[in-house]
Amino acid sequence: MGVKMVGARIKRVEDPRLLRGEGAFVDDIDLPGVLHMAVLRSPHAHARVLSVDVGPARELRGVVDAFSAADLGPDPAAIPVLFPVETSRDTPQYALARDAVRYVGEGVAVVVAESRHVAEDALELIEVEYEVLDAVVDSAAAIEPGAPVLHAAAPDNVGARLVYSVGDVDSAFEKADRVVKDRLDMQRYTGIPLETRGVAATRDAVTGELTIWASNQWPHILRGIVAGILGMPERSVRVITPDVGGGFGTKAEVYPEDVLVPLAASRLDRPVKWIEDRNEHFLTLVHSREQTHDLEFAFDADRRITGLRATLITDIGAYQRTLAVINSSLAGTSIAGVYDIPNVHVEVICAATNKSPASPYRGAGAPESAFARERLMDIAARELDIDRAELRRRNLIKPEQMPYDTGMASVEAAVVLDSGDFPAALDEALKMVDYDGFAEKQRTARADGRLIGLGICVYHQLAGTGPFEGASVRVDPSGQVTVNSGAAPQGQGTATMLAQIVADELQVDHESIKVVFGDTGRIGFGVGTFASRNAVMSGTSVLMAATKVREKAMELAAHLLEANVNDLELEEGHAQVKGSPQSRLSLTEIAAAAAPGGSRPPGMEPDLESVQYFENHAAPYSFGVHIAEVEVDRNTGLVEISRYVVVNDAGVIINPMVAEGQIAGGVAQGLGGALMEELVYDAQGQPQSASFMDYILPGSLDVPEIEVGHLHSPSPLNPLGVKGMGEGGAIGGHSAVANAVADAIEHLGVRVTKTPLKPSVVWELIQSAGQQGP
Amino acid sequence: MSRKVDETAVVAGADSTTERSITVTVNGERFERTVSVRKSLVDFVREDLRLTGSHVGCEHGVCGACTVLVDDEPVRACLMLAVQANGKVLMTVEGIAGEDDELHPVQQAFWENHGLQCGFCTPGILLTTYDFLQEKKNPTSGEIREALSGNVCRCTGYQNIVRSVQAADQEWER
Structure with missing residues (x-):
């Protein structure tokens, strides 16, 4: 001890269990007598449901229950939208389809049986009569007059329309020296965690309490919503998110199955579980990213951007569930990004289509907006004949402008950048990659017939959203320190980070601290783990609670030692009079005295525990610069990433090893989006990418070594000075790689405006240039 | 019961x-x-x-x-x-771990090199590594990436897995 743990590169306390195969993911939990649920899913993208007959399924031996929407009463509650806007149309989803299905995979009926095999056998016996309707799968087509209509409440298929405006953009464009514009499309892709979703539930016969285990990122929110839909008081529902095998935003959602499993368990008074298979996962997981950007920049003669005008169409899929327009809102308010642009006008149209509903995935709108902005930056640099790094440098927000108020507010909060030196980050990254030497390297390669390119992405990310997070810290009378947090992590090393924070505060070994999270039974209020919030929100709330515990311990020690509290210090888990280690009390002794019946000063409450909630109304912004170097095989269109450099600034870093792991993992997902990942539907709305054979994830041969440099601009918005950073890799990765591919081939006379840049796409671009190399 | x-x-x-x-x-x-x-x-x-x-x-x-x-x-x-x-x-x-409950050198290497995040893919990767290193000593990073190419990890971006396998190769007496 004595060494500060915050900032230390230490190995994770989470790992030994996971390495031994002792993880407890939802499907690993042993529920004696558990029944298995299976869901009958719509094979049609759009159809009226004329009738559903579960009767034949009920006849199969081993089937315990089968039901459809008709069995759930005439007026069931829908999954609610958490942040509706004024223009939001009511297009909700119910636990089971009522009169229509609107995407392939939508649940129509369920079977509960003694085994999953039997449950799936029984699905085949359910009789459903559909009247197939025309489907619409393209978001631009969906908002054209005459398109098939998904919801009567949104006859133009517009789920919501968002407008963000600062300054006088029309005037900026009138006065512009030059205008550069293009349409930039990002494809539909999403988190695809390796553990699929899963839910198990059981009701306690004595207390009536329903316990739900879910592979989910926000247990408290899930509890509130499921309790509401089932008509139960919150106190009668406990949600536990055990080990969760990846989420990336896709499990910060309330899905129909999150309602159906507890409902089935309640109907039957037996434990029920449903583990999503990979096919269901592709059909029904929240999708993300699919967004079209008509973007234009107005430049003055000095190549300063004086105006930004954008129309975005977000493909929100078939229904608006919990986070509905959040992704669109965050995309709209982040599109100007790290640049100082005085006049901005953005309109975002949320278009409904016959596809699985969309919701934020790692980066939440920022990967999309960064792609459009950073791609257009490179296009502008080429059109205006200016170096792309110089063009960025000229327009970056300067450190002396911090805090920088963009004048915009997303659905969540005002967009105010709290701290940072963007130009320094850019210069550092350019230096790491030897940007000045690249032009010559590229000329030489081209002379050899090779296509190499370098791509830059400068971005910021919303890093720790509110509104609050909760934590308790307790030293029990045996001296053991337990932390309860409202967090619900999925591999981010949160237990280690929180233990590091508490170790510094209480001067105890971090490995001795037990960190518990993902359990609504442990702490009254919580929000969860998404939007890069753990370090900022959980970290600060845990720090607040630990500080309170330390203060109380010292006060009690002063009482016991008959000393002045100001004369005491805390060293190695002992309170002692400064410089007099012979008169010391261990935390164990202090905690024992704090127990009811112990020796406390008058007026001091018993127990050595504090519950604290950190409420914030302004989130920090971390930022980064990513630079990728690629080589494109002109004969196959295959892209190989030869070098990858990241400069990241997330303020104070609690554990650099964990932070770098987050960056590398994020970059892998970003380059997956740039080069390979895509959720494809045919014109009738049939998914064409519903297995790992069709949806390609980055493998060990696709992801390069990632070189990371850190800058540290502490956030003034929390006492730790931390900023979240888990999403940045996915934001920078997509655009840096896409820009690098563009840089490798655009001199041939083509323009890269969409992703993914699959080999076939790149090959066709090269062919379209009509310039076959030697 | x-x-x-x-x-x-x-x-x-x-x-x-x-x-x-x-x-x-x-x-x-x-x-x-x-x-x-x-x-x-x-x-x-x-x-x-x-x-x-x-x-x-x-x-x-x-x-x-x-x-x-x-x-x-x-x-x-x-x-x-x-x-x-x-x-x-x-x-x-x-x-994989021995009777004495100590982590096996392969597991220890993954722990020390942050070779896992959510831990869901980890068991499969550990067994793939265990088999690979039994047959191969001093592998290059390219050979390691080839050996792991049939295991998907969605969290780490692989580089710490590669480092873990390199460390395991050094530490595992076999």
Whole structure:
């Protein structure tokens, strides 16, 4: 001890269990007598449901229950939208389809049986009569007059329309020296965690309490919503998110199955579980990213951007569930990004289509907006004949402008950048990659017939959203320190980070601290783990609670030692009079005295525990610069990433090893989006990418070594000075790689405006240039 | 005591065409069980033997999370039926650490090099690594990436996994 743990590169306390195969993911939990649920899913993208007959399924031996929407009463509650806007149309989803299905995979009926095999056998016996309707799968087509209509409440298929405006953009464009514009499309892709979703539930016969285990990122929110839909008081529902095998935003959602499993368990008074298979996962997981950007920049003669005008169409899929327009809102308010642009006008149209509903995935709108902005930056640099790094440098927000108020507010909060030196980050990254030497390297390669390119992405990310997070810290009378947090992590090393924070505060070994999270039974209020919030929100709330515990311990020690509290210090888990280690009390002794019946000063409450909630109304912004170097095989269109450099600034870093792991993992997902990942539907709305054979994830041969440099601009918005950073890799990765591919081939006379840049796409671009190399 | 639901009992007309008795040795322990012939090896290991460290990630043989060793060869346990393992010797993630409860050098290397995040793919990657390093010493990073190319990790971006395998190669006396 004595060494500060915050900032230390230490190995994770989470790992030994996971390495031994002792993880407890939802499907690993042993529920004696558990029944298995299976869901009958719509094979049609759009159809009226004329009738559903579960009767034949009920006849199969081993089937315990089968039901459809008709069995759930005439007026069931829908999954609610958490942040509706004024223009939001009511297009909700119910636990089971009522009169229509609107995407392939939508649940129509369920079977509960003694085994999953039997449950799936029984699905085949359910009789459903559909009247197939025309489907619409393209978001631009969906908002054209005459398109098939998904919801009567949104006859133009517009789920919501968002407008963000600062300054006088029309005037900026009138006065512009030059205008550069293009349409930039990002494809539909999403988190695809390796553990699929899963839910198990059981009701306690004595207390009536329903316990739900879910592979989910926000247990408290899930509890509130499921309790509401089932008509139960919150106190009668406990949600536990055990080990969760990846989420990336896709499990910060309330899905129909999150309602159906507890409902089935309640109907039957037996434990029920449903583990999503990979096919269901592709059909029904929240999708993300699919967004079209008509973007234009107005430049003055000095190549300063004086105006930004954008129309975005977000493909929100078939229904608006919990986070509905959040992704669109965050995309709209982040599109100007790290640049100082005085006049901005953005309109975002949320278009409904016959596809699985969309919701934020790692980066939440920022990967999309960064792609459009950073791609257009490179296009502008080429059109205006200016170096792309110089063009960025000229327009970056300067450190002396911090805090920088963009004048915009997303659905969540005002967009105010709290701290940072963007130009320094850019210069550092350019230096790491030897940007000045690249032009010559590229000329030489081209002379050899090779296509190499370098791509830059400068971005910021919303890093720790509110509104609050909760934590308790307790030293029990045996001296053991337990932390309860409202967090619900999925591999981010949160237990280690929180233990590091508490170790510094209480001067105890971090490995001795037990960190518990993902359990609504442990702490009254919580929000969860998404939007890069753990370090900022959980970290600060845990720090607040630990500080309170330390203060109380010292006060009690002063009482016991008959000393002045100001004369005491805390060293190695002992309170002692400064410089007099012979008169010391261990935390164990202090905690024992704090127990009811112990020796406390008058007026001091018993127990050595504090519950604290950190409420914030302004989130920090971390930022980064990513630079990728690629080589494109002109004969196959295959892209190989030869070098990858990241400069990241997330303020104070609690554990650099964990932070770098987050960056590398994020970059892998970003380059997956740039080069390979895509959720494809045919014109009738049939998914064409519903297995790992069709949806390609980055493998060990696709992801390069990632070189990371850190800058540290502490956030003034929390006492730790931390900023979240888990999403940045996915934001920078997509655009840096896409820009690098563009840089490798655009001199041939083509323009890269969409992703993914699959080999076939790149090959066709090269062919379209009509310039076959030697 | 938990009430065991015998899945085979509810399969319509259970007989020798729908269930079989098999004997397997897993992590040194011998098990004799009656299983449904349509049950995959990974479901058998997880449900019947309650060894839940082997994970089910895709059930179509791509992600590698369910990898176990069958007669010393890595196998996708989602693509093999339990009945096909009759008479075979298996090793799962639970069998990697020694009797003394110490982490195996491969596990220790993953711990020290942050070779895992959510931990879901980890059991399959550990067994793939275990098999690879038994056959290979001083592998290059390219050879390691090739060896791991059948295991998907969605969290780490692989570089810390590669470092973990390199460290395991140095530390594991074999």
